[in-house]
């Protein structure tokens with residue numbers, strides 16, 4: 573008599589689970605239901621309805637002739653970098669007439685002052701003022717609030733990192749209208765603030781190649797003794813954008829950047845508008861720790 577042996581259960585080779593036939597059916601059903609939940613178009617559409625994509629908040633501005641990104645940023649009080657990011661714009665790309673720009677955060681469409689290049693007379697005045705590092709007689713002292721010990725809300729960025737080799741103030745019987753920041757040749761110089769390029773040329777005097785940016789509230793910055801100029805006149809530049817390279821053109825005592833800040837034609841001490849240096853921060857910290 574042959575002993576009746578129970579039928580061998582088939583193994584599921586992949587995971588090695590030994591299940592009776594009914595168990596396998598239940599497992600298949602469970603997996604099918606799970607798959608249905610994941611791929612069910614109705615269910616996924618419902619999930620999408622529950623979480624709509626955030627709509628961009630702002631208005632659409634249609635560019636008209638003469639408008640630049642800087643002028644648009646001024647009209648709407650939105651930083652150039654934010655406009656560039658929202659509209660996927662590349663640096664120094666001119667806007668097209670009819671181009672539609674998203675202005676993040678704006679609620680109404682505003683009128684924009686078009687860009688106007690310097691008049692012949694204004695350009696002549698500017699070029700005359702760019703003839704020397706020094707001016708004579710010294711400019712009248714600006715009416716400015718006293719400089720706080722450590723600035724936390726500076727308007728400008730350092731155009732390059734480096735030591736101040738020659739500060740703003742009296743020098744050689746005249747007046748040094750800016751600061752000289754020591755730096756290797758060809759070091760990249762960045763725009764100290766959002767603005768537009770009103771001058772990018774070889775000056776007729778000792779400053780060599782120079783760039784002048786116009787910012788808001790009548791503020792201008794000057795970058796001189798350059799080796800190369802990247803920015804072009806009429807360009808909008810955002811704060812931090814490379815505009816030129818350090819050089820040692822024309823009688824400069826080694827490579828350095830001559831940097832000026834002017835308001836309505838009057839030279840101001842750039843250090844009053846730049847963030848505190850690491851040395852100043854360390855000095856401030858050690859003074860605070862003293863009893």
Ligand SMILES: [Zn+2]
Pocket residue numbers: 705738748750751752829830831
């Ligand atoms: Zn200088």
